[in-house]
């Protein structure tokens with residue numbers, strides 16, 4: 114999607130979201146909305162060459178589906194910075210998330226002849242200039258569920274809806290009162306549990322010998338459940354601006 118299209122959609126949706134964002138935050142948003150094209154995020158992928166396996170960092174995909182991990186990371190990073198009063202970086206992070214959300218519906222260039230992709234971006238851009246306010250009204254009323262499209266109005270509708278939803282979610286998060294002490298308490302408890310489960314897991318290897326197979330599987334499942342519970346409290350602390358999470362398998366730009 115073209116930079117002007119990205120910016121135009123963002124500006125229109127910003128006006129329709131009933132919230133007074135600070136100027137520094139909006140400046141960051143306008144920077145972040147186009148930034149992934151010049152400063153990409155990288156994802157590590159496994160490659161095999163000459164019978165050897167190694168990992169390679171490739172730029173995260175932008176078209177042909179939204180990468181949920183990256184969007185989750187950047188929306189949370191935005192809250193993290195906002196809660197710490199770093200408004201420009203908060204805007205930048207949210208802008209990056211919105212960039213991915215807007216681009217996601219466009220069919221991937223790789224599978225299309227370049228001409229078609231160019232023409233589609235041109236058409237989307239044209240459409241966004243002429244009737245964005247009209248489209249916005251239509252889009253907020255209907256529920257768009259398309260994943261990938263090369264129909265300009267669908268692409269725009271999807272981008273508008275995603276932008277609107279993420280900004281709404283962000284403002285609803287900002288309105289929440291956070292009890293930092295209790296969030297940290299949950300994180301400390303999660304850390305303790307994690308250490309305990311780590312030990313149990315190590316023992317469950319032994320358990321194979323001492324106990325039996327079923328018992329080991331049971332311990333493993335318990336460990337999985339605990340891991341997801343602890344990760345929830347980490348993400349909560351991330352949103353609260355208390356600790357930063359590093360996204361595994363990615364080398365992020367921020």
Ligand SMILES: [Zn+2]
Pocket residue numbers: 114149150175212216
């Ligand atoms: Zn892009």
